Amino acid sequence: MRRFAAGATRAVCLLAVLAAVGLLPWLSGRDPALTVLRARSAEQEPTEEALSAVRRDLGLDAGPLSLLGDWAAGLVRGDLGTSWVSGTEILPSVLSGLQVSLGLMAAALTVAVLLAVALVAPVLVRGRGSAGAFAAMAAAVPEFLLATVALLVCGVWLGWLPTSGWQGPEYMVLPALALGVPAGGLLGRLVADALPAVLDERWVELWRGAGVSRTRIAAAALRRVVPPLVPQFGMVAVGLTGGAVAVEAVFAVPGIGRTALGAAKSQDLPLLQGSVLALLALGLVTGALAALVRRRLLGPALRDAGLALPPPRPVRAHPAIPVALAAVLLTAIGWGLLRDPYAVDTTARLASPSWANPLGTDGLGRDVLARLGHGAAATVGTAAAVCLLSLLAGLALGFLPGVAAGAADIANALPPVIVGILVAAAAGPGTGGAALAVALISWPPLAAHAAALVQEVRASAFLTAQRAIGAPPPWILTRHVLPSVAAPVARHALLRLPGIALALASLGFLGLGAQPPAPEWGLLLDESRAYIERAPWAALAPAVALALLAGLAVSGAAYAQGRAAKGPTGRTVRKETARVARGAAVGA
Template sequence: MSTARRFLPLVTGALAVLVLTVVVAALPWLWDEDPAASVLRVRYPERGIDPDALDALRAELDLPADPVTGALGWLGGALTGDLGTSWVSRAPVGPSVAGALGVSLTLALSAVVVAAVAALALLAPGVWRAARRGASDTGRGGAVVASVLGAVPEIVLGAVLVAVVAVGWGLLPSTGFAGPAHLVLPALALGLPAGGLLARMLSSAAESALAEGWVRTWRSWGTPPGTVALGVARRAVATASPQIALLVVGLLGSAVAVEQLFGIPGVGSAALDAVLAQDLPVAQAAVMLLVVLGLVLGAVGVLAHRALLGPARSGSELPAGVPLPSGHARSWAPWAAASALALVVLTGLPRDGATTERRLAPPSWSAPMGTDAVGRDLWARIAHGALLTVGTAVAVTAVCLVIGLLVGVGGRSARAGAADVVNALPPVVVGLVIAAVAGPGLLGAAIAVIAVGWVPLAVHARTLATEARASGYVRAAVLAGATPWRIARRHVLPAVVGPVTRHGLARVPHAALGIAALSFLGLGAAPDSPEWGAVLADSLAYVERAPWTILAPTVGLALLAVVVALVRESRASS
């Protein structure tokens, strides 16, 4: 490998940090707002805005004249270890952001433990049964439960935990970050949905491993089922290890809403608050630390993938991708789940979602799902918002799938790079940038989700493509004189498309949740929109008084997850 290619990921990472720093520094200009006026309002909310005060503040803060100058100046100081001084608090940025990053890392690692336990509980029985019976699939029950769990909005789960465990039972604190007890509820809120997604990743990899020839060889030798199960688990973790690393980084970036709900001073909340207050040194430091951490963990994932594969990776001994065996059992299940979702939507469409009745009315014959804070029928609102939520999520996932396949199969290197940089960005910060350019709205939220949603699919495709290129049949094609384009089209792409497409299907509810989270923070659909995220955002303030208000959008997301899971399983077995 040439020296230039060896250092290409470092160059890519450095360019990404530079571009992102400039983008963050450009937010005031994108918003067409004077940063001095924003900082003055935050520091002295009771004081009016006058030109003399603005001039004095500009001199005090030495505000840059343009974003490029500001970004380069801040980066110059960052290279020497000086992350600048907060424009709002006038405190050094480094210690405060480092402390916030430590809080977020503690929360993320706690959530990873919860996710690992949940994924193990969901996946281990299926792998054991498959290894003992000689089957090539891990069963559908765990897959459906995992997909439903992965579709539960973190903010809804957190609000329910606060209402029931903290307020209702008084067992744990509801806010703050003062000890291990404060970690339990936010770690559960973040970790359980992540565990569902992790179980789906590992399930796909495990089923591919179960269909490989070495498993049949081990069984023919009379290898104990426990040994076979451990071998399958190692092979699955090897394939999924780069995605697991992305999941850890993603928990850091996507925890903003949970941190806000539980009052946790993490780096995601720090970045969001700094961007809203236009405290650019803090925002730049938070984003840069997340990006650097994303690059480091991305590299760790790649190294773990190589270590787990061992000598097979360089010895042309990796097995070729084996299609899962055909089977049509339970082919009715996706249609039944889709029919249930369609029934909820079609029976709700004729209902009037604009007529107001009694506010926060409980479920009754006239309003089977209750009414919202304005008195509107929640069943009607969920039905009318289904096209917005489901249609947007499917379109977003399709775009992410195409981008992920192109980037993953087209890339020649398995090293961490631009994808790992983008994955480290909090979607909320991306949403703020999009909102600054195009204004808040559903389209902007969809673009923000696409901007980060293609990354896990690209890393998955990159990992599978690397394994395919290391297999014997691809190396034989190279020796036969096949061109890189022919190898990618005839050999690599067919081995990648199936698993990555199934992964993309599993992420349809995740895309819906991303849009919902942005709507919750005011960056997506309008507050009066029937989009499920906007309905959730309106309902969370009343979850203790009227818990049924979050039931309707949550049931819709759960049904969507069941449909996607069963369609995915049906596709895997066809």
Template sequence: MSITPVSADARPAQWRAGLGRLAAGAVLLTAVALLPWLSGNDPALTVLRARSGDQDPTPAQLAAVRHQLGLDQGPFIHFAQWLEGLPQGDAGTSWVSGEAVLPQVTGAFAVSFTLMLGALVVTVAVAALISARTLHLGSRRRLHLARGATGAAVLAAPPKFLLASLLATVCGVWLGWFPSSGWEGPASMVLPSLALGVPSGAMIGGLLDQALPAAFQEPWTRTWYACGFAPRRIARYALRRALAGVLPQLLPTVVALVGGAVAVEKIFNIPGLGRLALDAAMAQDLPPLQTATLVLVLLGITAGLLIQALRRALLGPALRDRALPALHAPAIPRPRSSRWVAAASAAALLTLVVAGLLRDPLHVDTAARLLPPSAAHPLGTDALGRDLLARLGHGALRTVGVALAVTAVCTVTGLSLGMAAQVGAGLTEAVSTLPAVLAGLLTTAVTGPSVWGAAFAVCLVGWTPYAAQAAALLEQERACGHMLASLSFGAGRGYLFRRHLLPAVLPAVLRNALLRLPTTVLVLASLGFLGLGDQPPTAEWGRLLSENQPYVELAPWTVLGPACALVLLSVLAVSGTASSALRTPRPRA
């Protein structure tokens, strides 16, 4: 492998990254401070209702609350006072309960951090299981492209809140293996850790399973094979090579395990940080929300620095502050079975959608409530007697259409900022610390709950994985031999961008976007489950999952249809990425 330094001095880039983190964190905290005033609702009225449930307070009561909280001073005075108290360990008092904020946030963070560690263990275990076959076969030069990709798609497809409901019902209530509610000891960690860690591990494992074949086809591995190195040693170094590119994708996963686990915390009644932030935002209780947001930002920045240090440790001393050449997918025949799986998934999904479009999704029959699947209702009926097949079919265009629009916006934004390293330095890492749930709360405060408000919230934070990937690929491509050859022939910046940089970055980012399309659907579904997305009676897959989630134990078929549709969509996305990887030409050195 030819290794070329990226720059003589990395300090300017580090300074830019640090300034980007500070700027993004300051903007986020300022937006949170403006939340009660951005919503258009009277903060005193919201706080008074949260305190006593009084729906019709008198003007005198509202005036007393405004005077007590100092709301007449405006948001910036409150923000400055809150910042002044932080160095002394004073984060203010709750507007609703009147209790000190810092002990509440500290206790909630301890719970969320413990849950995050358990979920990370599950994530690593699932990712290792998915990529183990490819790692074993690659070490013996019997390579197959992404053999675990289909299994990863199936495991990553179910929404975390749906998986949490199933685990709580089956393993908690029916079998009684583990507690289904509360936070009382290590046993309480098992089910929520599985609900959070299995989909995350499937995503990371799928990315690693796609990167390993390229690592095993690099020139150094062929040299090591010829020199008689042990297959186990080759596998270990190929894993280090592939992990260096996958690790940046772990940062959004870590943030999602803490701030984005609100739905799982609600189902298992866990007093975590995400749930505290959600409750504070709903009540417009500003001091706890600001403090929880600050903790999430600091956690994301710390996780980013740790992941960066781990990546440098994996690369070793010889490659620190230098760029690795990009991993390019090898030309490996695609198994015929995967073609049959993709074709069957497409046919099944198309059949469900077409059959549903021929039915009325809004027809209510109270005499047919929660009927099981039958000839008249192939997927059964919901709690209002509406045909679930009809609602699934009519919701497909809306669900996939919104997810495609969000994915397109996020991809373009991430690609632009990732390739503009000086502008996006640090910004990507800081914005990736913002959970989509918190972004949904901020946008909902201004636009109200709607599908487009939820889509805008996802766009605000969803571009970060693509920006991180584009920046890493750009750095790797600049280290390749053909770049140096073009520079030696006098190629300009425009030529290098059109003929080398963009062709090397764009296909991989598009494959990542296609692979993350089902994830976008799941995030929109999670926002709908929390009441921040599409509102009834809209037929949308996330809406179907959220409104039928309470009936999982009584009528599991109510969530079976949209869950299966998400699995089929995930399998198709993985098949598309595998096909495009096979068609991507390898650059010539």
């Protein structure tokens, strides 16, 4: 029954996404005929006669349902329509951009695999250890930030590699590194963190005693580790489709992500439909391939039961690390909040750091420190609201695991950038649209956590006793199940706050989030790219702030994991025992 519910929900969500893509000309809130008229002839007056002629030419006067039917029929025939701006066929443009993006993703996956091998090899040799802080930081740094830093350092300052275009293998290096390093850090960390527990299993000791070579043991350990992690590998590949949009925009790579972004900004909705459809298909095909590979690796005996890994050894982090990072961020934010972020001084444009302007000024002469401080409210404040919405959705769907599982499959196949493009095309770019885009796909980890806790609490002995003494289900739900689930999931949501802030910053960087003159961190980084050679400090300030935020996410999560691994203290156990006893007494 649960599998049927998950399959039905998955199908409904997929159809809803496809319908949203097909109805973009009507969901945009703008008159599509006016967009086409301006694209064809900017000087022509938008009279009613001219607009009606455009509607008849495009078939827009037939209504949204007819438009959706025609679009779906075109998909079946392999016809994606005609561009509103250029008047050319959509399919060749999509295929050309897709070919470039697939080449970039292949190069990025090569970088990711090489980095993951380098992180895993020491663990296999020593039989213990973990991927370390480098892997955690590499996995946490967003692609758009790494791309900007690589552009600044390797392209502008050192001049080692070209910074834009797609004309030869050398043009692929920096984009592939920007995409592959975060993916490789995550892959290496997943495998390296799981290996020590596997190498401590009984069969490894028996093989060593029997004289089996270290190479065969290492190969068998990897064969044991990889199948349960294959879904995570699939999500990493899906993440590459979203990260490719930002990386292609930074390095001016003519891929499908940059095509979709340009179509969204120019309101060329047919081209946007085809590009988003291609990106969605990439994500869904990747997820399906990951599931197929996992089934083949497990074999017929374990396909239904699965293969669980032993819990990884906890990563310990000293509490001073997140405290120090938070102190640096709060100091810069507090100092910036005392200054005016909108004051323009054209005589001090692109001024270098000084006592009057500790982080210099931007292209309009505005104080970078002030904009950095006030941008924290837009970036972190919005992230807190998104985090709360994700928490509420995760808690609600945690009690409906069948429904949540199907919807989560579709949400996991959609990176924030793709959803942000769709929301921006429908409602226009802005902070609210970016927040909605991130909230729509940030709930699955919280829902999965809540579902596991609900199942565990419902199977506990004290709830069985509550039912035996006649406690009503609402009492059990509100006094036992929900409190036991809400607190751990809330802590989980809090740990995801920096990651959500980084996702919002990536949308702002692409022009899909906060709009000028708002002092949002991603937007600050995007604005500074125009004069990055003359005033690199304007780009370094938001880049360092985002890097500190990523470091805070990594160190805070590691410290929380270490604290959780220590287990509850005696006082906590006594308090929980007393709470359960009081609940049983009141229920009786």
